[in-house]
Amino acid sequence: MAWRIKKAWLLTLIICLIPLLWLFIDVALNNLGSNPIQALHIRLGDWSLRFLCLTLAITPIQTIMRWRGMADYRQLFGMYAFFYATLHLLVYLLVDHNLEWSLIGTDIIESPYIWFGLLAYIIVFLLGITSSKLAKKWLGKTWKKLHRFIYIAAGAAVIHYFWQLKGNLAEPLLYVIILFLLLGFRMLIWATNLKLNKMMLPKGRK
Amino acid sequence: MIIKTQKEIPSSEITDLTVFKARRRFIKTVLASVVGATMPVWADNNKSRTLLPNNALVPTPIELVKNYTNYYEFTLNKEDSTKLAQNFVTDPWSLEISGEVEKAGIYHLEDILRQQTLEERIYRFRCVEAWSMVVPWMGFSLGNLLKMAKPLSTAQFVKFTAIHQPETMPNQRNNVMLEWPYVEGLRIDEAMHPLTMLAVGVYGDTLPKQNGAPLRLVVPWKYGFKSIKAIVKIELLKKAPITTWNKSAPNEYGFYANVNPAVAHPRWSQNSERQLGSGFFTARRQTELFNGYSEQVADLYRDMDLRHFF
Numbered sequence: 091m092a093w094r095i096k097k098a099w100l101l102t103l104i105i106c107l108i109p110l111l112w113l114f115i116d117v118a119l120n121n122l123g124s125n126p127i128q129a130l131h132i133r134l135g136d137w138s139l140r141f142l143c144l145t146l147a148i149t150p151i152q153t154i155m156r157w158r159g160m161a162d163y164r165q166l167f168g169m170y171a172f173f174y175a176t177l178h179l180l181v182y183l184l185v186d187h188n189l190e191w192s193l194i195g196t197d198i199i200e201s202p203y204i205w206f207g208l209l210a211y212i213i214v215f216l217l218g219i220t221s222s223k224l225a226k227k228w229l230g231k232t233w234k235k236l237h238r239f240i241y242i243a244a245g246a247a248v249i250h251y252f253w254q255l256k257g258n259l260a261e262p263l264l265y266v267i268i269l270f271l272l273l274g275f276r277m278l279i280w281a282t283n284l285k286l287n288k289m290m291l292p293k294g295r296k
Numbered sequence: 297m298i299i300k301t302q303k304e305i306p307s308s309e310i311t312d313l314t315v316f317k318a319r320r321r322f323i324k325t326v327l328a329s330v331v332g333a334t335m336p337v338w339a340d341n342n343k344s345r346t347l348l349p350n351n352a353l354v355p356t357p358i359e360l361v362k363n364y365t366n367y368y369e370f371t372l373n374k375e376d377s378t379k380l381a382q383n384f385v386t387d388p389w390s391l392e393i394s395g396e397v398e399k400a401g402i403y404h405l406e407d408i409l410r411q412q413t414l415e416e417r418i419y420r421f422r423c424v425e426a427w428s429m430v431v432p433w434m435g436f437s438l439g440n441l442l443k444m445a446k447p448l449s450t451a452q453f454v455k456f457t458a459i460h461q462p463e464t465m466p467n468q469r470n471n472v473m474l475e476w477p478y479v480e481g482l483r484i485d486e487a488m489h490p491l492t493m494l495a496v497g498v499y500g501d502t503l504p505k506q507n508g509a510p511l512r513l514v515v516p517w518k519y520g521f522k523s524i525k526a527i528v529k530i531e532l533l534k535k536a537p538i539t540t541w542n543k544s545a546p547n548e549y550g551f552y553a554n555v556n557p558a559v560a561h562p563r564w565s566q567n568s569e570r571q572l573g574s575g576f577f578t579a580r581r582q583t584e585l586f587n588g589y590s591e592q593v594a595d596l597y598r599d600m601d602l603r604h605f606f
Binding site for chain 1 (some may be wrong): 359363366374425473562563564568570578580
């Protein structure tokens with residue numbers, strides 16, 4: 091059983107690289123349209139946000155399906171969100187700006203939508219580097235608190251997405267709905283647990 | 297040491313010069329046969345030609361010019377308008393000129409073209425979304441057309457109205473995003489400026505439908521949304537018209553919309569731009585005040601606070 095899970099985990103690890111491979115193919119075949127740099131940049135941002143949503147979806151799925159041992163997958167998807175976000179940032183710095191720091195500096199200062207992207211990245215970065223079991227042990231209770239910031243990262247990433255658009259708002263709206271559902275589910279569990287806890291308290295104590 | 301500040305455009309992406317020249321010859325022959333009958337009316341065309349700078353500009357590859365257009369009447373996606381615009385009916389086409397003019401009227405496009413000398417002008421084109429192109433337009437100075445209508449001294453502004461054709465324009469049919477038809481405006485001195493043109497062609501050929509056929513405005517020192525496509529009406533007014541994007545988001549899109557790297561859009565910087573056709577690992581281009589046309593147009597805005605009148 092354990093081996094099978096491991097095999098499935100390994101398979102997932104590889105599958106998650108498909109978006110990157112696909113992007114490489116599109117770059118090689120010149121398939122990215124008239125503004126390929128922007129297309130590359132956006133595609134990586136999209137995948138980062140998708141993996142962030144997947145990471146957040148693991149716990150609700152586990153609860154609903156009554157599965158166990160999905161934590162490894164949550165960690166894997168989280169690391170991929172970090173991975174694609176890092177590529178997204180690198181494309182911005184290298185491919186789009188060729189490390190011209192004066193252009194980059196002005197762009198960041200004058201573009202509020204980038205502030206949210208940066209906030210999301212800093213959080214995902216901190217969660218990424220504290221993702222290992224060792225870090226978890228070392229941080230103790232702080233780890234859980236720290237990793238709750240993933241919600242702020244996801245919210246900031248969505249704001250980063252729709253705040254830069256001039257026209258089509260349909261796609262970012264989809265992410266808002268997904269995040270809302272995922273967060274809503276947790277609130278529901280939290281509220282139920284609170285009620286259960288109260289019911290289980292011995293009478294006479296509050 | 298050779299310091300390359302800009303990656304060269306791959307030669308495969310550049311229209312072959314012989315093809316480009318052949319196209320120009322073609323349109324010149326065709327247009328000469330139309331224009332030849334009636335001599336050019338406006339003698340000061342030559343004067344405007346000397347004002348045109350940028351002979352050194354290299355046009356963006358035609359495939360990019362033709363397939364990356366903001367045409368919200370059809371779609372909000374820049375790469376989908378090429379296909380969606382093909383059902384759009386541009387023939388026959390007439391243009392109404394009215395308002396504060398002595399000679400108001402409705403004219404057939406062919407009649408207008410017969411009276412104008414078409415010329416090619418290679419202009420920089422800068423979108424408010426921070427991307428840019430270099431486009432070889434074919435057309436004539438808007439001022440030449442306006443002079444024919446004899447503007448009254450009360451004419452202070454020019455209002456342009458685009459076509460309303462909901463049968464072929466899905467986003468007009470479904471009232472998507474903006475108020476239709478699209479409206480733009482200029483101050484009269486901006487409209488009469490020799491750089492301001494009405495374009496009927498691009499790359500030596502007639503204008504593709506997605507690029508604003510059959511008649512569009514081109515104001516090279518302003519953000520692209522000022523350069524209204526498919527114009528059916530030009531009105532000269534005493535007061536400034538309410539323009540489409542300005543009405544939709546007044547704090548984001550001003551009436552003037554002059555290209556200015558120092559005045560950021562509320563949500564993004566305007567300091568640099570992605571030039572279409574440039575390769576990977578090429579830095580964005582530093583945006584220039586008035587899109588590089590300061591020498592020609594800065595006088596129009598003397599003593600104006602460009603941050604306030606954005």
